[in-house]
Amino acid sequence: PVIPVQSEGFKGNKRAGYQAACDAMFRLIGTGDTAGISKYSLNILGDFNLAGEIWMIREYYEKMGVEVVANITGDGRVDDICRAHGAGLNVVQCSGSTMQLAHMMEKKYGAPSLRVSYFGIEDMSEALYDIARFFQQKYPDDPESDRIMERTKALVQEKVSELVPKLEKYRKALAGKKAAIYVGGSFKAFSLVKAFRLVDMDVVMVGSQTGTEEDYRELEAITDPGTVIVDDANPLELNSFLKEKGVDIFVGGVKERPIAYKLGIGFCDHNHERKEALAGFEGMLNFAKEVYSSVMSPVWRFAPRNQG
Structure with a gap:
């Protein structure tokens, strides 16, 4: 599918281009069925799958026990983006390009967001821990939130000890x-x-x-x-x-x-x-x-x- 971005003559600066693209994405979000989405779920915003990076990141989240609903926009699928409003959290990697989209989703759908970095041991580990802590705080009485944290600790320990x-x-x-x-x-x-x-x-x-x-x-x-x-x-x-x-x-x-x-x-x-x-x-x-x-x-x- 082709998604039109309204930016006549490539008007404005770089930030204006980001805003135009976010507006185009936002028109899709909310048009799909959210049935079956786990409460322990997130969208990946601002990762563009350079050299297959988003596949590695998705694998980390899946090992934690967190469902990835949509990638916006690296290796993204229109059907997934249409149901992105059903995710429990937006995780924003390139804040310059997609933080505005996260704000728009929070305002309309109440979806909170976290800004993270996937580069380097320290920031990659902290990103995973931040997400695990978010779900622990949101669902303190659900044992699954504690299990997500335990799986996150094991994942980070395994990766760091290898690296x-x-x-x-x-x-x-x-x-x-x-x-x-x-x-x-x-x-x-x-x-x-x-x-x-x-x-x-x-x-x-x-x-x-x-x-x-x-x-x-x-x-x-x-x-x-x-x-x-x-x-x-x-x-x-x-x-x-x-x-x-x-x-x-x-x-x-x-x-x-x-x-x-x-x-x-x-x-x-x-x-x-x-x-x-x-x-x-x-x-x-x-x-x-x-x-x-x-x-x-x-x-x-x-x-x-x-x-x-």
Whole structure:
């Protein structure tokens, strides 16, 4: 099926485009039958199934004992979206794109929402625990809510115990290396800072295109003193900060890749064209491998900045 999005001439900015898409989705929601949906159920909002990530996330929820009603919009189905109003919770991953849809659903259908991140061990674990706690608090007298929490603890323990030993090789090699982050949304930046800390790397610059003043205060709180925090920076500014800080790897989108390569700096692709899953517990290992292979590549010996 084709769902029309009313945005004549691609009017407005990026946020206006998100709003137009949310309006289109909202016209579908509420038109389907909600019979048979568990009270322990949720919708996944703002995940676009990059490199099959949403399939991993759905598997985590299913192991917890929580039903996934609809994905909006990664690997989504129109019939599922039509009955999404029957879910007990909306879980919002990319808040910039779909938080407005969550607000619209809460206003009309009373569906609460949680904002989560699926990137990195810390945030992925917290996302699962937050959802388990939500159902425990909503249904305190139902033993199933406690069983969901127990299954969640077992799942996190299993995944973390498998992952941490595999990360050790990369942590030893990357300890003390310097990273810079510039992404679209600040929520993604929070998770990246924590992920770099897990492999003992120093984040010396971090920023986003759409962050708020509150977001930047939070970034300041979780980064080390002296970290450069930028808002909607242009290529010249990014170029200057990368050189000043002696960065070893730059995480950004497709527009930032040429900046890194011109400076002879490793680059980690974190945009919607990537082919490697970076979400979930498995994604953290993929991220560490990608950072390691980029930073430790022998090609950087020949970069002008490393010539004596």
